[in-house]
Amino acid sequence: MEQYFNKSFDSLEEIFNFLDRCFLELDVEEEARFPVKFAVEEIFTNMVKYNPEQQNAILILLKKNGRELTIQMVDRQDQPFDISKAGGVDVGLPIDQRKPGGLGIFLTKKLLDKVEYEHSEKKSKITLVKNLER
Protein backbone atom coordinates (compact mmCIF):
# COMPACT_ATOMS: atom_id res chain seq x y z
CA MET A 1 0.00 0.00 0.00
CA GLU A 2 1.38 3.42 -0.84
CA GLN A 3 0.38 7.06 -0.79
CA TYR A 4 1.93 10.48 -1.44
CA PHE A 5 1.76 13.19 1.23
CA ASN A 6 2.33 16.93 1.02
CA LYS A 7 5.55 18.02 2.69
CA SER A 8 3.95 19.69 5.70
CA PHE A 9 3.31 18.95 9.37
CA ASP A 10 -0.36 19.32 8.44
CA SER A 11 -0.06 15.96 6.66
CA LEU A 12 0.51 14.06 9.91
CA GLU A 13 -3.19 13.43 10.55
CA GLU A 14 -3.54 11.98 7.06
CA ILE A 15 -0.40 9.88 7.54
CA PHE A 16 -1.66 8.37 10.80
CA ASN A 17 -4.97 7.55 9.12
CA PHE A 18 -3.09 5.92 6.22
CA LEU A 19 -0.99 3.86 8.64
CA ASP A 20 -4.11 2.70 10.50
CA ARG A 21 -5.62 1.56 7.18
CA CYS A 22 -2.38 -0.28 6.31
CA PHE A 23 -2.27 -2.01 9.71
CA LEU A 24 -5.78 -3.32 9.21
CA GLU A 25 -5.29 -4.33 5.59
CA LEU A 26 -1.93 -6.01 6.24
CA ASP A 27 -3.06 -7.49 9.58
CA VAL A 28 -0.20 -5.91 11.53
CA GLU A 29 -0.19 -6.83 15.21
CA GLU A 30 -0.99 -4.20 17.82
CA GLU A 31 2.48 -4.28 19.42
CA ALA A 32 4.18 -3.17 16.18
CA ARG A 33 1.90 -0.23 15.45
CA PHE A 34 3.27 2.32 17.91
CA PRO A 35 6.93 1.80 16.90
CA VAL A 36 6.07 2.07 13.20
CA LYS A 37 4.04 5.27 13.73
CA PHE A 38 6.86 6.76 15.79
CA ALA A 39 9.46 5.96 13.12
CA VAL A 40 7.37 7.14 10.16
CA GLU A 41 6.56 10.43 11.90
CA GLU A 42 10.21 10.93 12.81
CA ILE A 43 11.48 10.35 9.26
CA PHE A 44 8.68 12.40 7.70
CA THR A 45 9.17 15.40 10.01
CA ASN A 46 12.91 15.28 9.34
CA MET A 47 12.18 15.47 5.62
CA VAL A 48 9.89 18.45 6.23
CA LYS A 49 12.38 20.28 8.47
CA TYR A 50 15.69 19.53 6.79
CA ASN A 51 14.79 19.39 3.09
CA PRO A 52 12.20 22.18 2.76
CA GLU A 53 13.45 23.63 -0.53
CA GLN A 54 12.09 20.62 -2.42
CA GLN A 55 8.32 21.01 -2.26
CA ASN A 56 7.55 17.61 -3.74
CA ALA A 57 5.20 15.14 -2.13
CA ILE A 58 6.73 12.35 -0.03
CA LEU A 59 5.94 8.73 -0.86
CA ILE A 60 5.22 6.30 1.96
CA LEU A 61 4.92 2.61 1.12
CA LEU A 62 4.19 -0.33 3.41
CA LYS A 63 4.41 -4.00 2.58
CA LYS A 64 4.36 -7.15 4.66
CA ASN A 65 6.32 -10.24 3.78
CA GLY A 66 5.80 -13.05 6.26
CA ARG A 67 6.89 -11.74 9.66
CA GLU A 68 8.60 -8.67 8.23
CA LEU A 69 6.94 -5.30 7.79
CA THR A 70 8.84 -2.98 5.44
CA ILE A 71 8.24 0.75 5.19
CA GLN A 72 9.82 2.85 2.46
CA MET A 73 9.81 6.64 2.39
CA VAL A 74 11.03 8.54 -0.68
CA ASP A 75 11.83 12.23 -0.92
CA ARG A 76 13.39 14.26 -3.73
CA GLN A 77 16.76 15.50 -2.41
CA ASP A 78 19.75 16.82 -4.35
CA GLN A 79 22.37 16.17 -1.69
CA PRO A 80 22.39 12.90 0.25
CA PHE A 81 21.93 12.89 4.00
CA ASP A 82 22.33 9.44 5.47
CA ILE A 83 19.85 9.38 8.30
CA SER A 84 20.94 5.87 9.27
CA LYS A 85 24.24 7.34 10.48
CA ALA A 86 22.55 10.05 12.59
CA GLY A 87 21.12 9.76 16.08
CA GLY A 88 24.33 9.54 18.08
CA VAL A 89 23.15 10.95 21.40
CA ASP A 90 24.46 10.27 24.88
CA VAL A 91 21.33 9.39 26.82
CA GLY A 92 23.38 8.83 29.97
CA LEU A 93 24.13 12.49 30.56
CA PRO A 94 22.51 14.31 33.50
CA ILE A 95 19.59 16.62 32.73
CA ASP A 96 21.63 19.83 32.80
CA GLN A 97 23.95 18.49 30.09
CA ARG A 98 21.37 16.79 27.87
CA LYS A 99 19.82 18.21 24.74
CA PRO A 100 16.71 16.72 23.12
CA GLY A 101 18.12 16.94 19.56
CA GLY A 102 18.88 13.67 17.78
CA LEU A 103 16.69 11.67 20.12
CA GLY A 104 14.10 10.85 17.46
CA ILE A 105 16.48 9.01 15.16
CA PHE A 106 18.12 7.32 18.14
CA LEU A 107 14.72 6.02 19.28
CA THR A 108 13.71 5.04 15.74
CA LYS A 109 16.74 2.76 15.61
CA LYS A 110 15.85 1.32 19.01
CA LEU A 111 12.21 0.66 18.13
CA LEU A 112 12.75 -0.83 14.66
CA ASP A 113 14.93 -3.68 13.46
CA LYS A 114 16.51 -2.03 10.42
CA VAL A 115 17.01 1.54 9.17
CA GLU A 116 18.66 1.83 5.74
CA TYR A 117 19.39 4.81 3.50
CA GLU A 118 19.91 5.02 -0.26
CA HIS A 119 20.44 8.06 -2.48
CA SER A 120 20.19 7.88 -6.25
CA GLU A 121 18.79 10.00 -9.08
CA LYS A 122 18.38 12.91 -6.63
CA LYS A 123 16.09 10.92 -4.40
CA SER A 124 16.54 9.81 -0.80
CA LYS A 125 14.97 6.48 0.03
CA ILE A 126 14.74 5.33 3.63
CA THR A 127 13.81 1.73 4.31
CA LEU A 128 12.58 0.73 7.74
CA VAL A 129 11.96 -2.86 8.82
CA LYS A 130 9.96 -4.06 11.80
CA ASN A 131 10.05 -7.75 12.63
CA LEU A 132 6.65 -9.08 13.64
CA GLU A 133 5.71 -11.77 16.14
CA ARG A 134 3.16 -13.28 13.76
Next chain:
Amino acid sequence: MFDIRIAEDNKVILTGRLDASQVDKARAELDKVKLSAVVDFKDLEYISSAGLGILFAAQKRLKDGGQGLKLVNLNNHIRDVFRYARFDTIFEIE
Protein backbone atom coordinates in the same frame (compact mmCIF):
# COMPACT_ATOMS: atom_id res chain seq x y z
CA MET B 1 -6.69 14.60 18.09
CA PHE B 2 -4.69 15.94 21.02
CA ASP B 3 -5.73 17.81 24.12
CA ILE B 4 -3.93 19.14 27.16
CA ARG B 5 -5.54 20.77 30.16
CA ILE B 6 -4.59 21.71 33.68
CA ALA B 7 -7.14 20.51 36.23
CA GLU B 8 -8.04 22.34 39.42
CA ASP B 9 -5.62 20.21 41.46
CA ASN B 10 -2.77 21.38 39.16
CA LYS B 11 -2.69 17.96 37.46
CA VAL B 12 -1.80 18.14 33.76
CA ILE B 13 -4.03 15.83 31.72
CA LEU B 14 -2.92 14.68 28.27
CA THR B 15 -5.33 13.10 25.80
CA GLY B 16 -4.96 11.57 22.34
CA ARG B 17 -1.89 11.81 20.12
CA LEU B 18 0.96 14.21 20.88
CA ASP B 19 2.71 14.45 17.52
CA ALA B 20 4.88 17.15 15.95
CA SER B 21 1.86 19.14 14.76
CA GLN B 22 0.64 19.53 18.37
CA VAL B 23 3.79 20.69 20.15
CA ASP B 24 2.89 24.40 20.11
CA LYS B 25 -0.37 23.63 21.88
CA ALA B 26 1.41 21.41 24.43
CA ARG B 27 4.17 23.94 25.02
CA ALA B 28 1.69 26.78 25.58
CA GLU B 29 -0.04 24.85 28.39
CA LEU B 30 3.12 23.44 29.97
CA ASP B 31 4.61 26.94 30.11
CA LYS B 32 1.81 27.78 32.57
CA VAL B 33 3.10 25.16 35.03
CA LYS B 34 5.33 26.94 37.56
CA LEU B 35 5.34 24.44 40.46
CA SER B 36 5.74 20.67 40.77
CA ALA B 37 2.88 18.87 39.07
CA VAL B 38 1.60 15.44 38.11
CA VAL B 39 1.18 14.74 34.40
CA ASP B 40 -1.48 12.10 33.74
CA PHE B 41 -0.86 9.99 30.60
CA LYS B 42 -3.90 7.74 31.10
CA ASP B 43 -5.62 8.92 27.93
CA LEU B 44 -2.49 9.64 25.90
CA GLU B 45 -2.13 6.93 23.29
CA TYR B 46 0.95 8.21 21.44
CA ILE B 47 3.90 10.58 21.82
CA SER B 48 6.54 11.52 19.24
CA SER B 49 10.10 12.68 19.79
CA ALA B 50 8.82 16.24 19.41
CA GLY B 51 6.48 15.61 22.33
CA LEU B 52 9.33 14.20 24.38
CA GLY B 53 11.28 17.36 23.66
CA ILE B 54 8.51 19.57 25.01
CA LEU B 55 8.23 17.58 28.23
CA PHE B 56 12.02 17.55 28.58
CA ALA B 57 12.17 21.35 28.22
CA ALA B 58 9.42 21.79 30.84
CA GLN B 59 11.20 19.46 33.26
CA LYS B 60 14.53 21.23 32.76
CA ARG B 61 12.91 24.63 33.45
CA LEU B 62 11.11 23.35 36.56
CA LYS B 63 14.19 21.52 37.93
CA ASP B 64 16.18 24.74 37.65
CA GLY B 65 13.70 26.22 40.13
CA GLY B 66 13.69 23.19 42.43
CA GLN B 67 10.39 21.84 41.06
CA GLY B 68 9.57 18.91 38.77
CA LEU B 69 7.03 16.83 36.88
CA LYS B 70 5.82 13.42 37.98
CA LEU B 71 4.47 11.27 35.15
CA VAL B 72 1.73 8.72 35.85
CA ASN B 73 -0.30 6.12 33.95
CA LEU B 74 2.00 5.75 30.92
CA ASN B 75 1.01 2.98 28.51
CA ASN B 76 3.63 0.29 27.79
CA HIS B 77 4.75 1.78 24.47
CA ILE B 78 5.26 5.25 25.89
CA ARG B 79 6.99 3.76 28.94
CA ASP B 80 9.41 1.92 26.59
CA VAL B 81 10.23 5.14 24.76
CA PHE B 82 10.94 6.94 28.04
CA ARG B 83 13.13 4.05 29.16
CA TYR B 84 15.13 3.90 25.89
CA ALA B 85 15.65 7.68 26.08
CA ARG B 86 16.73 7.27 29.74
CA PHE B 87 14.05 9.80 30.63
CA ASP B 88 13.25 7.54 33.58
CA THR B 89 16.34 9.11 35.19
CA ILE B 90 15.09 12.64 34.44
CA PHE B 91 11.43 12.32 35.43
CA GLU B 92 9.78 10.62 38.38
CA ILE B 93 7.62 8.00 36.67
CA GLU B 94 4.94 6.04 38.48
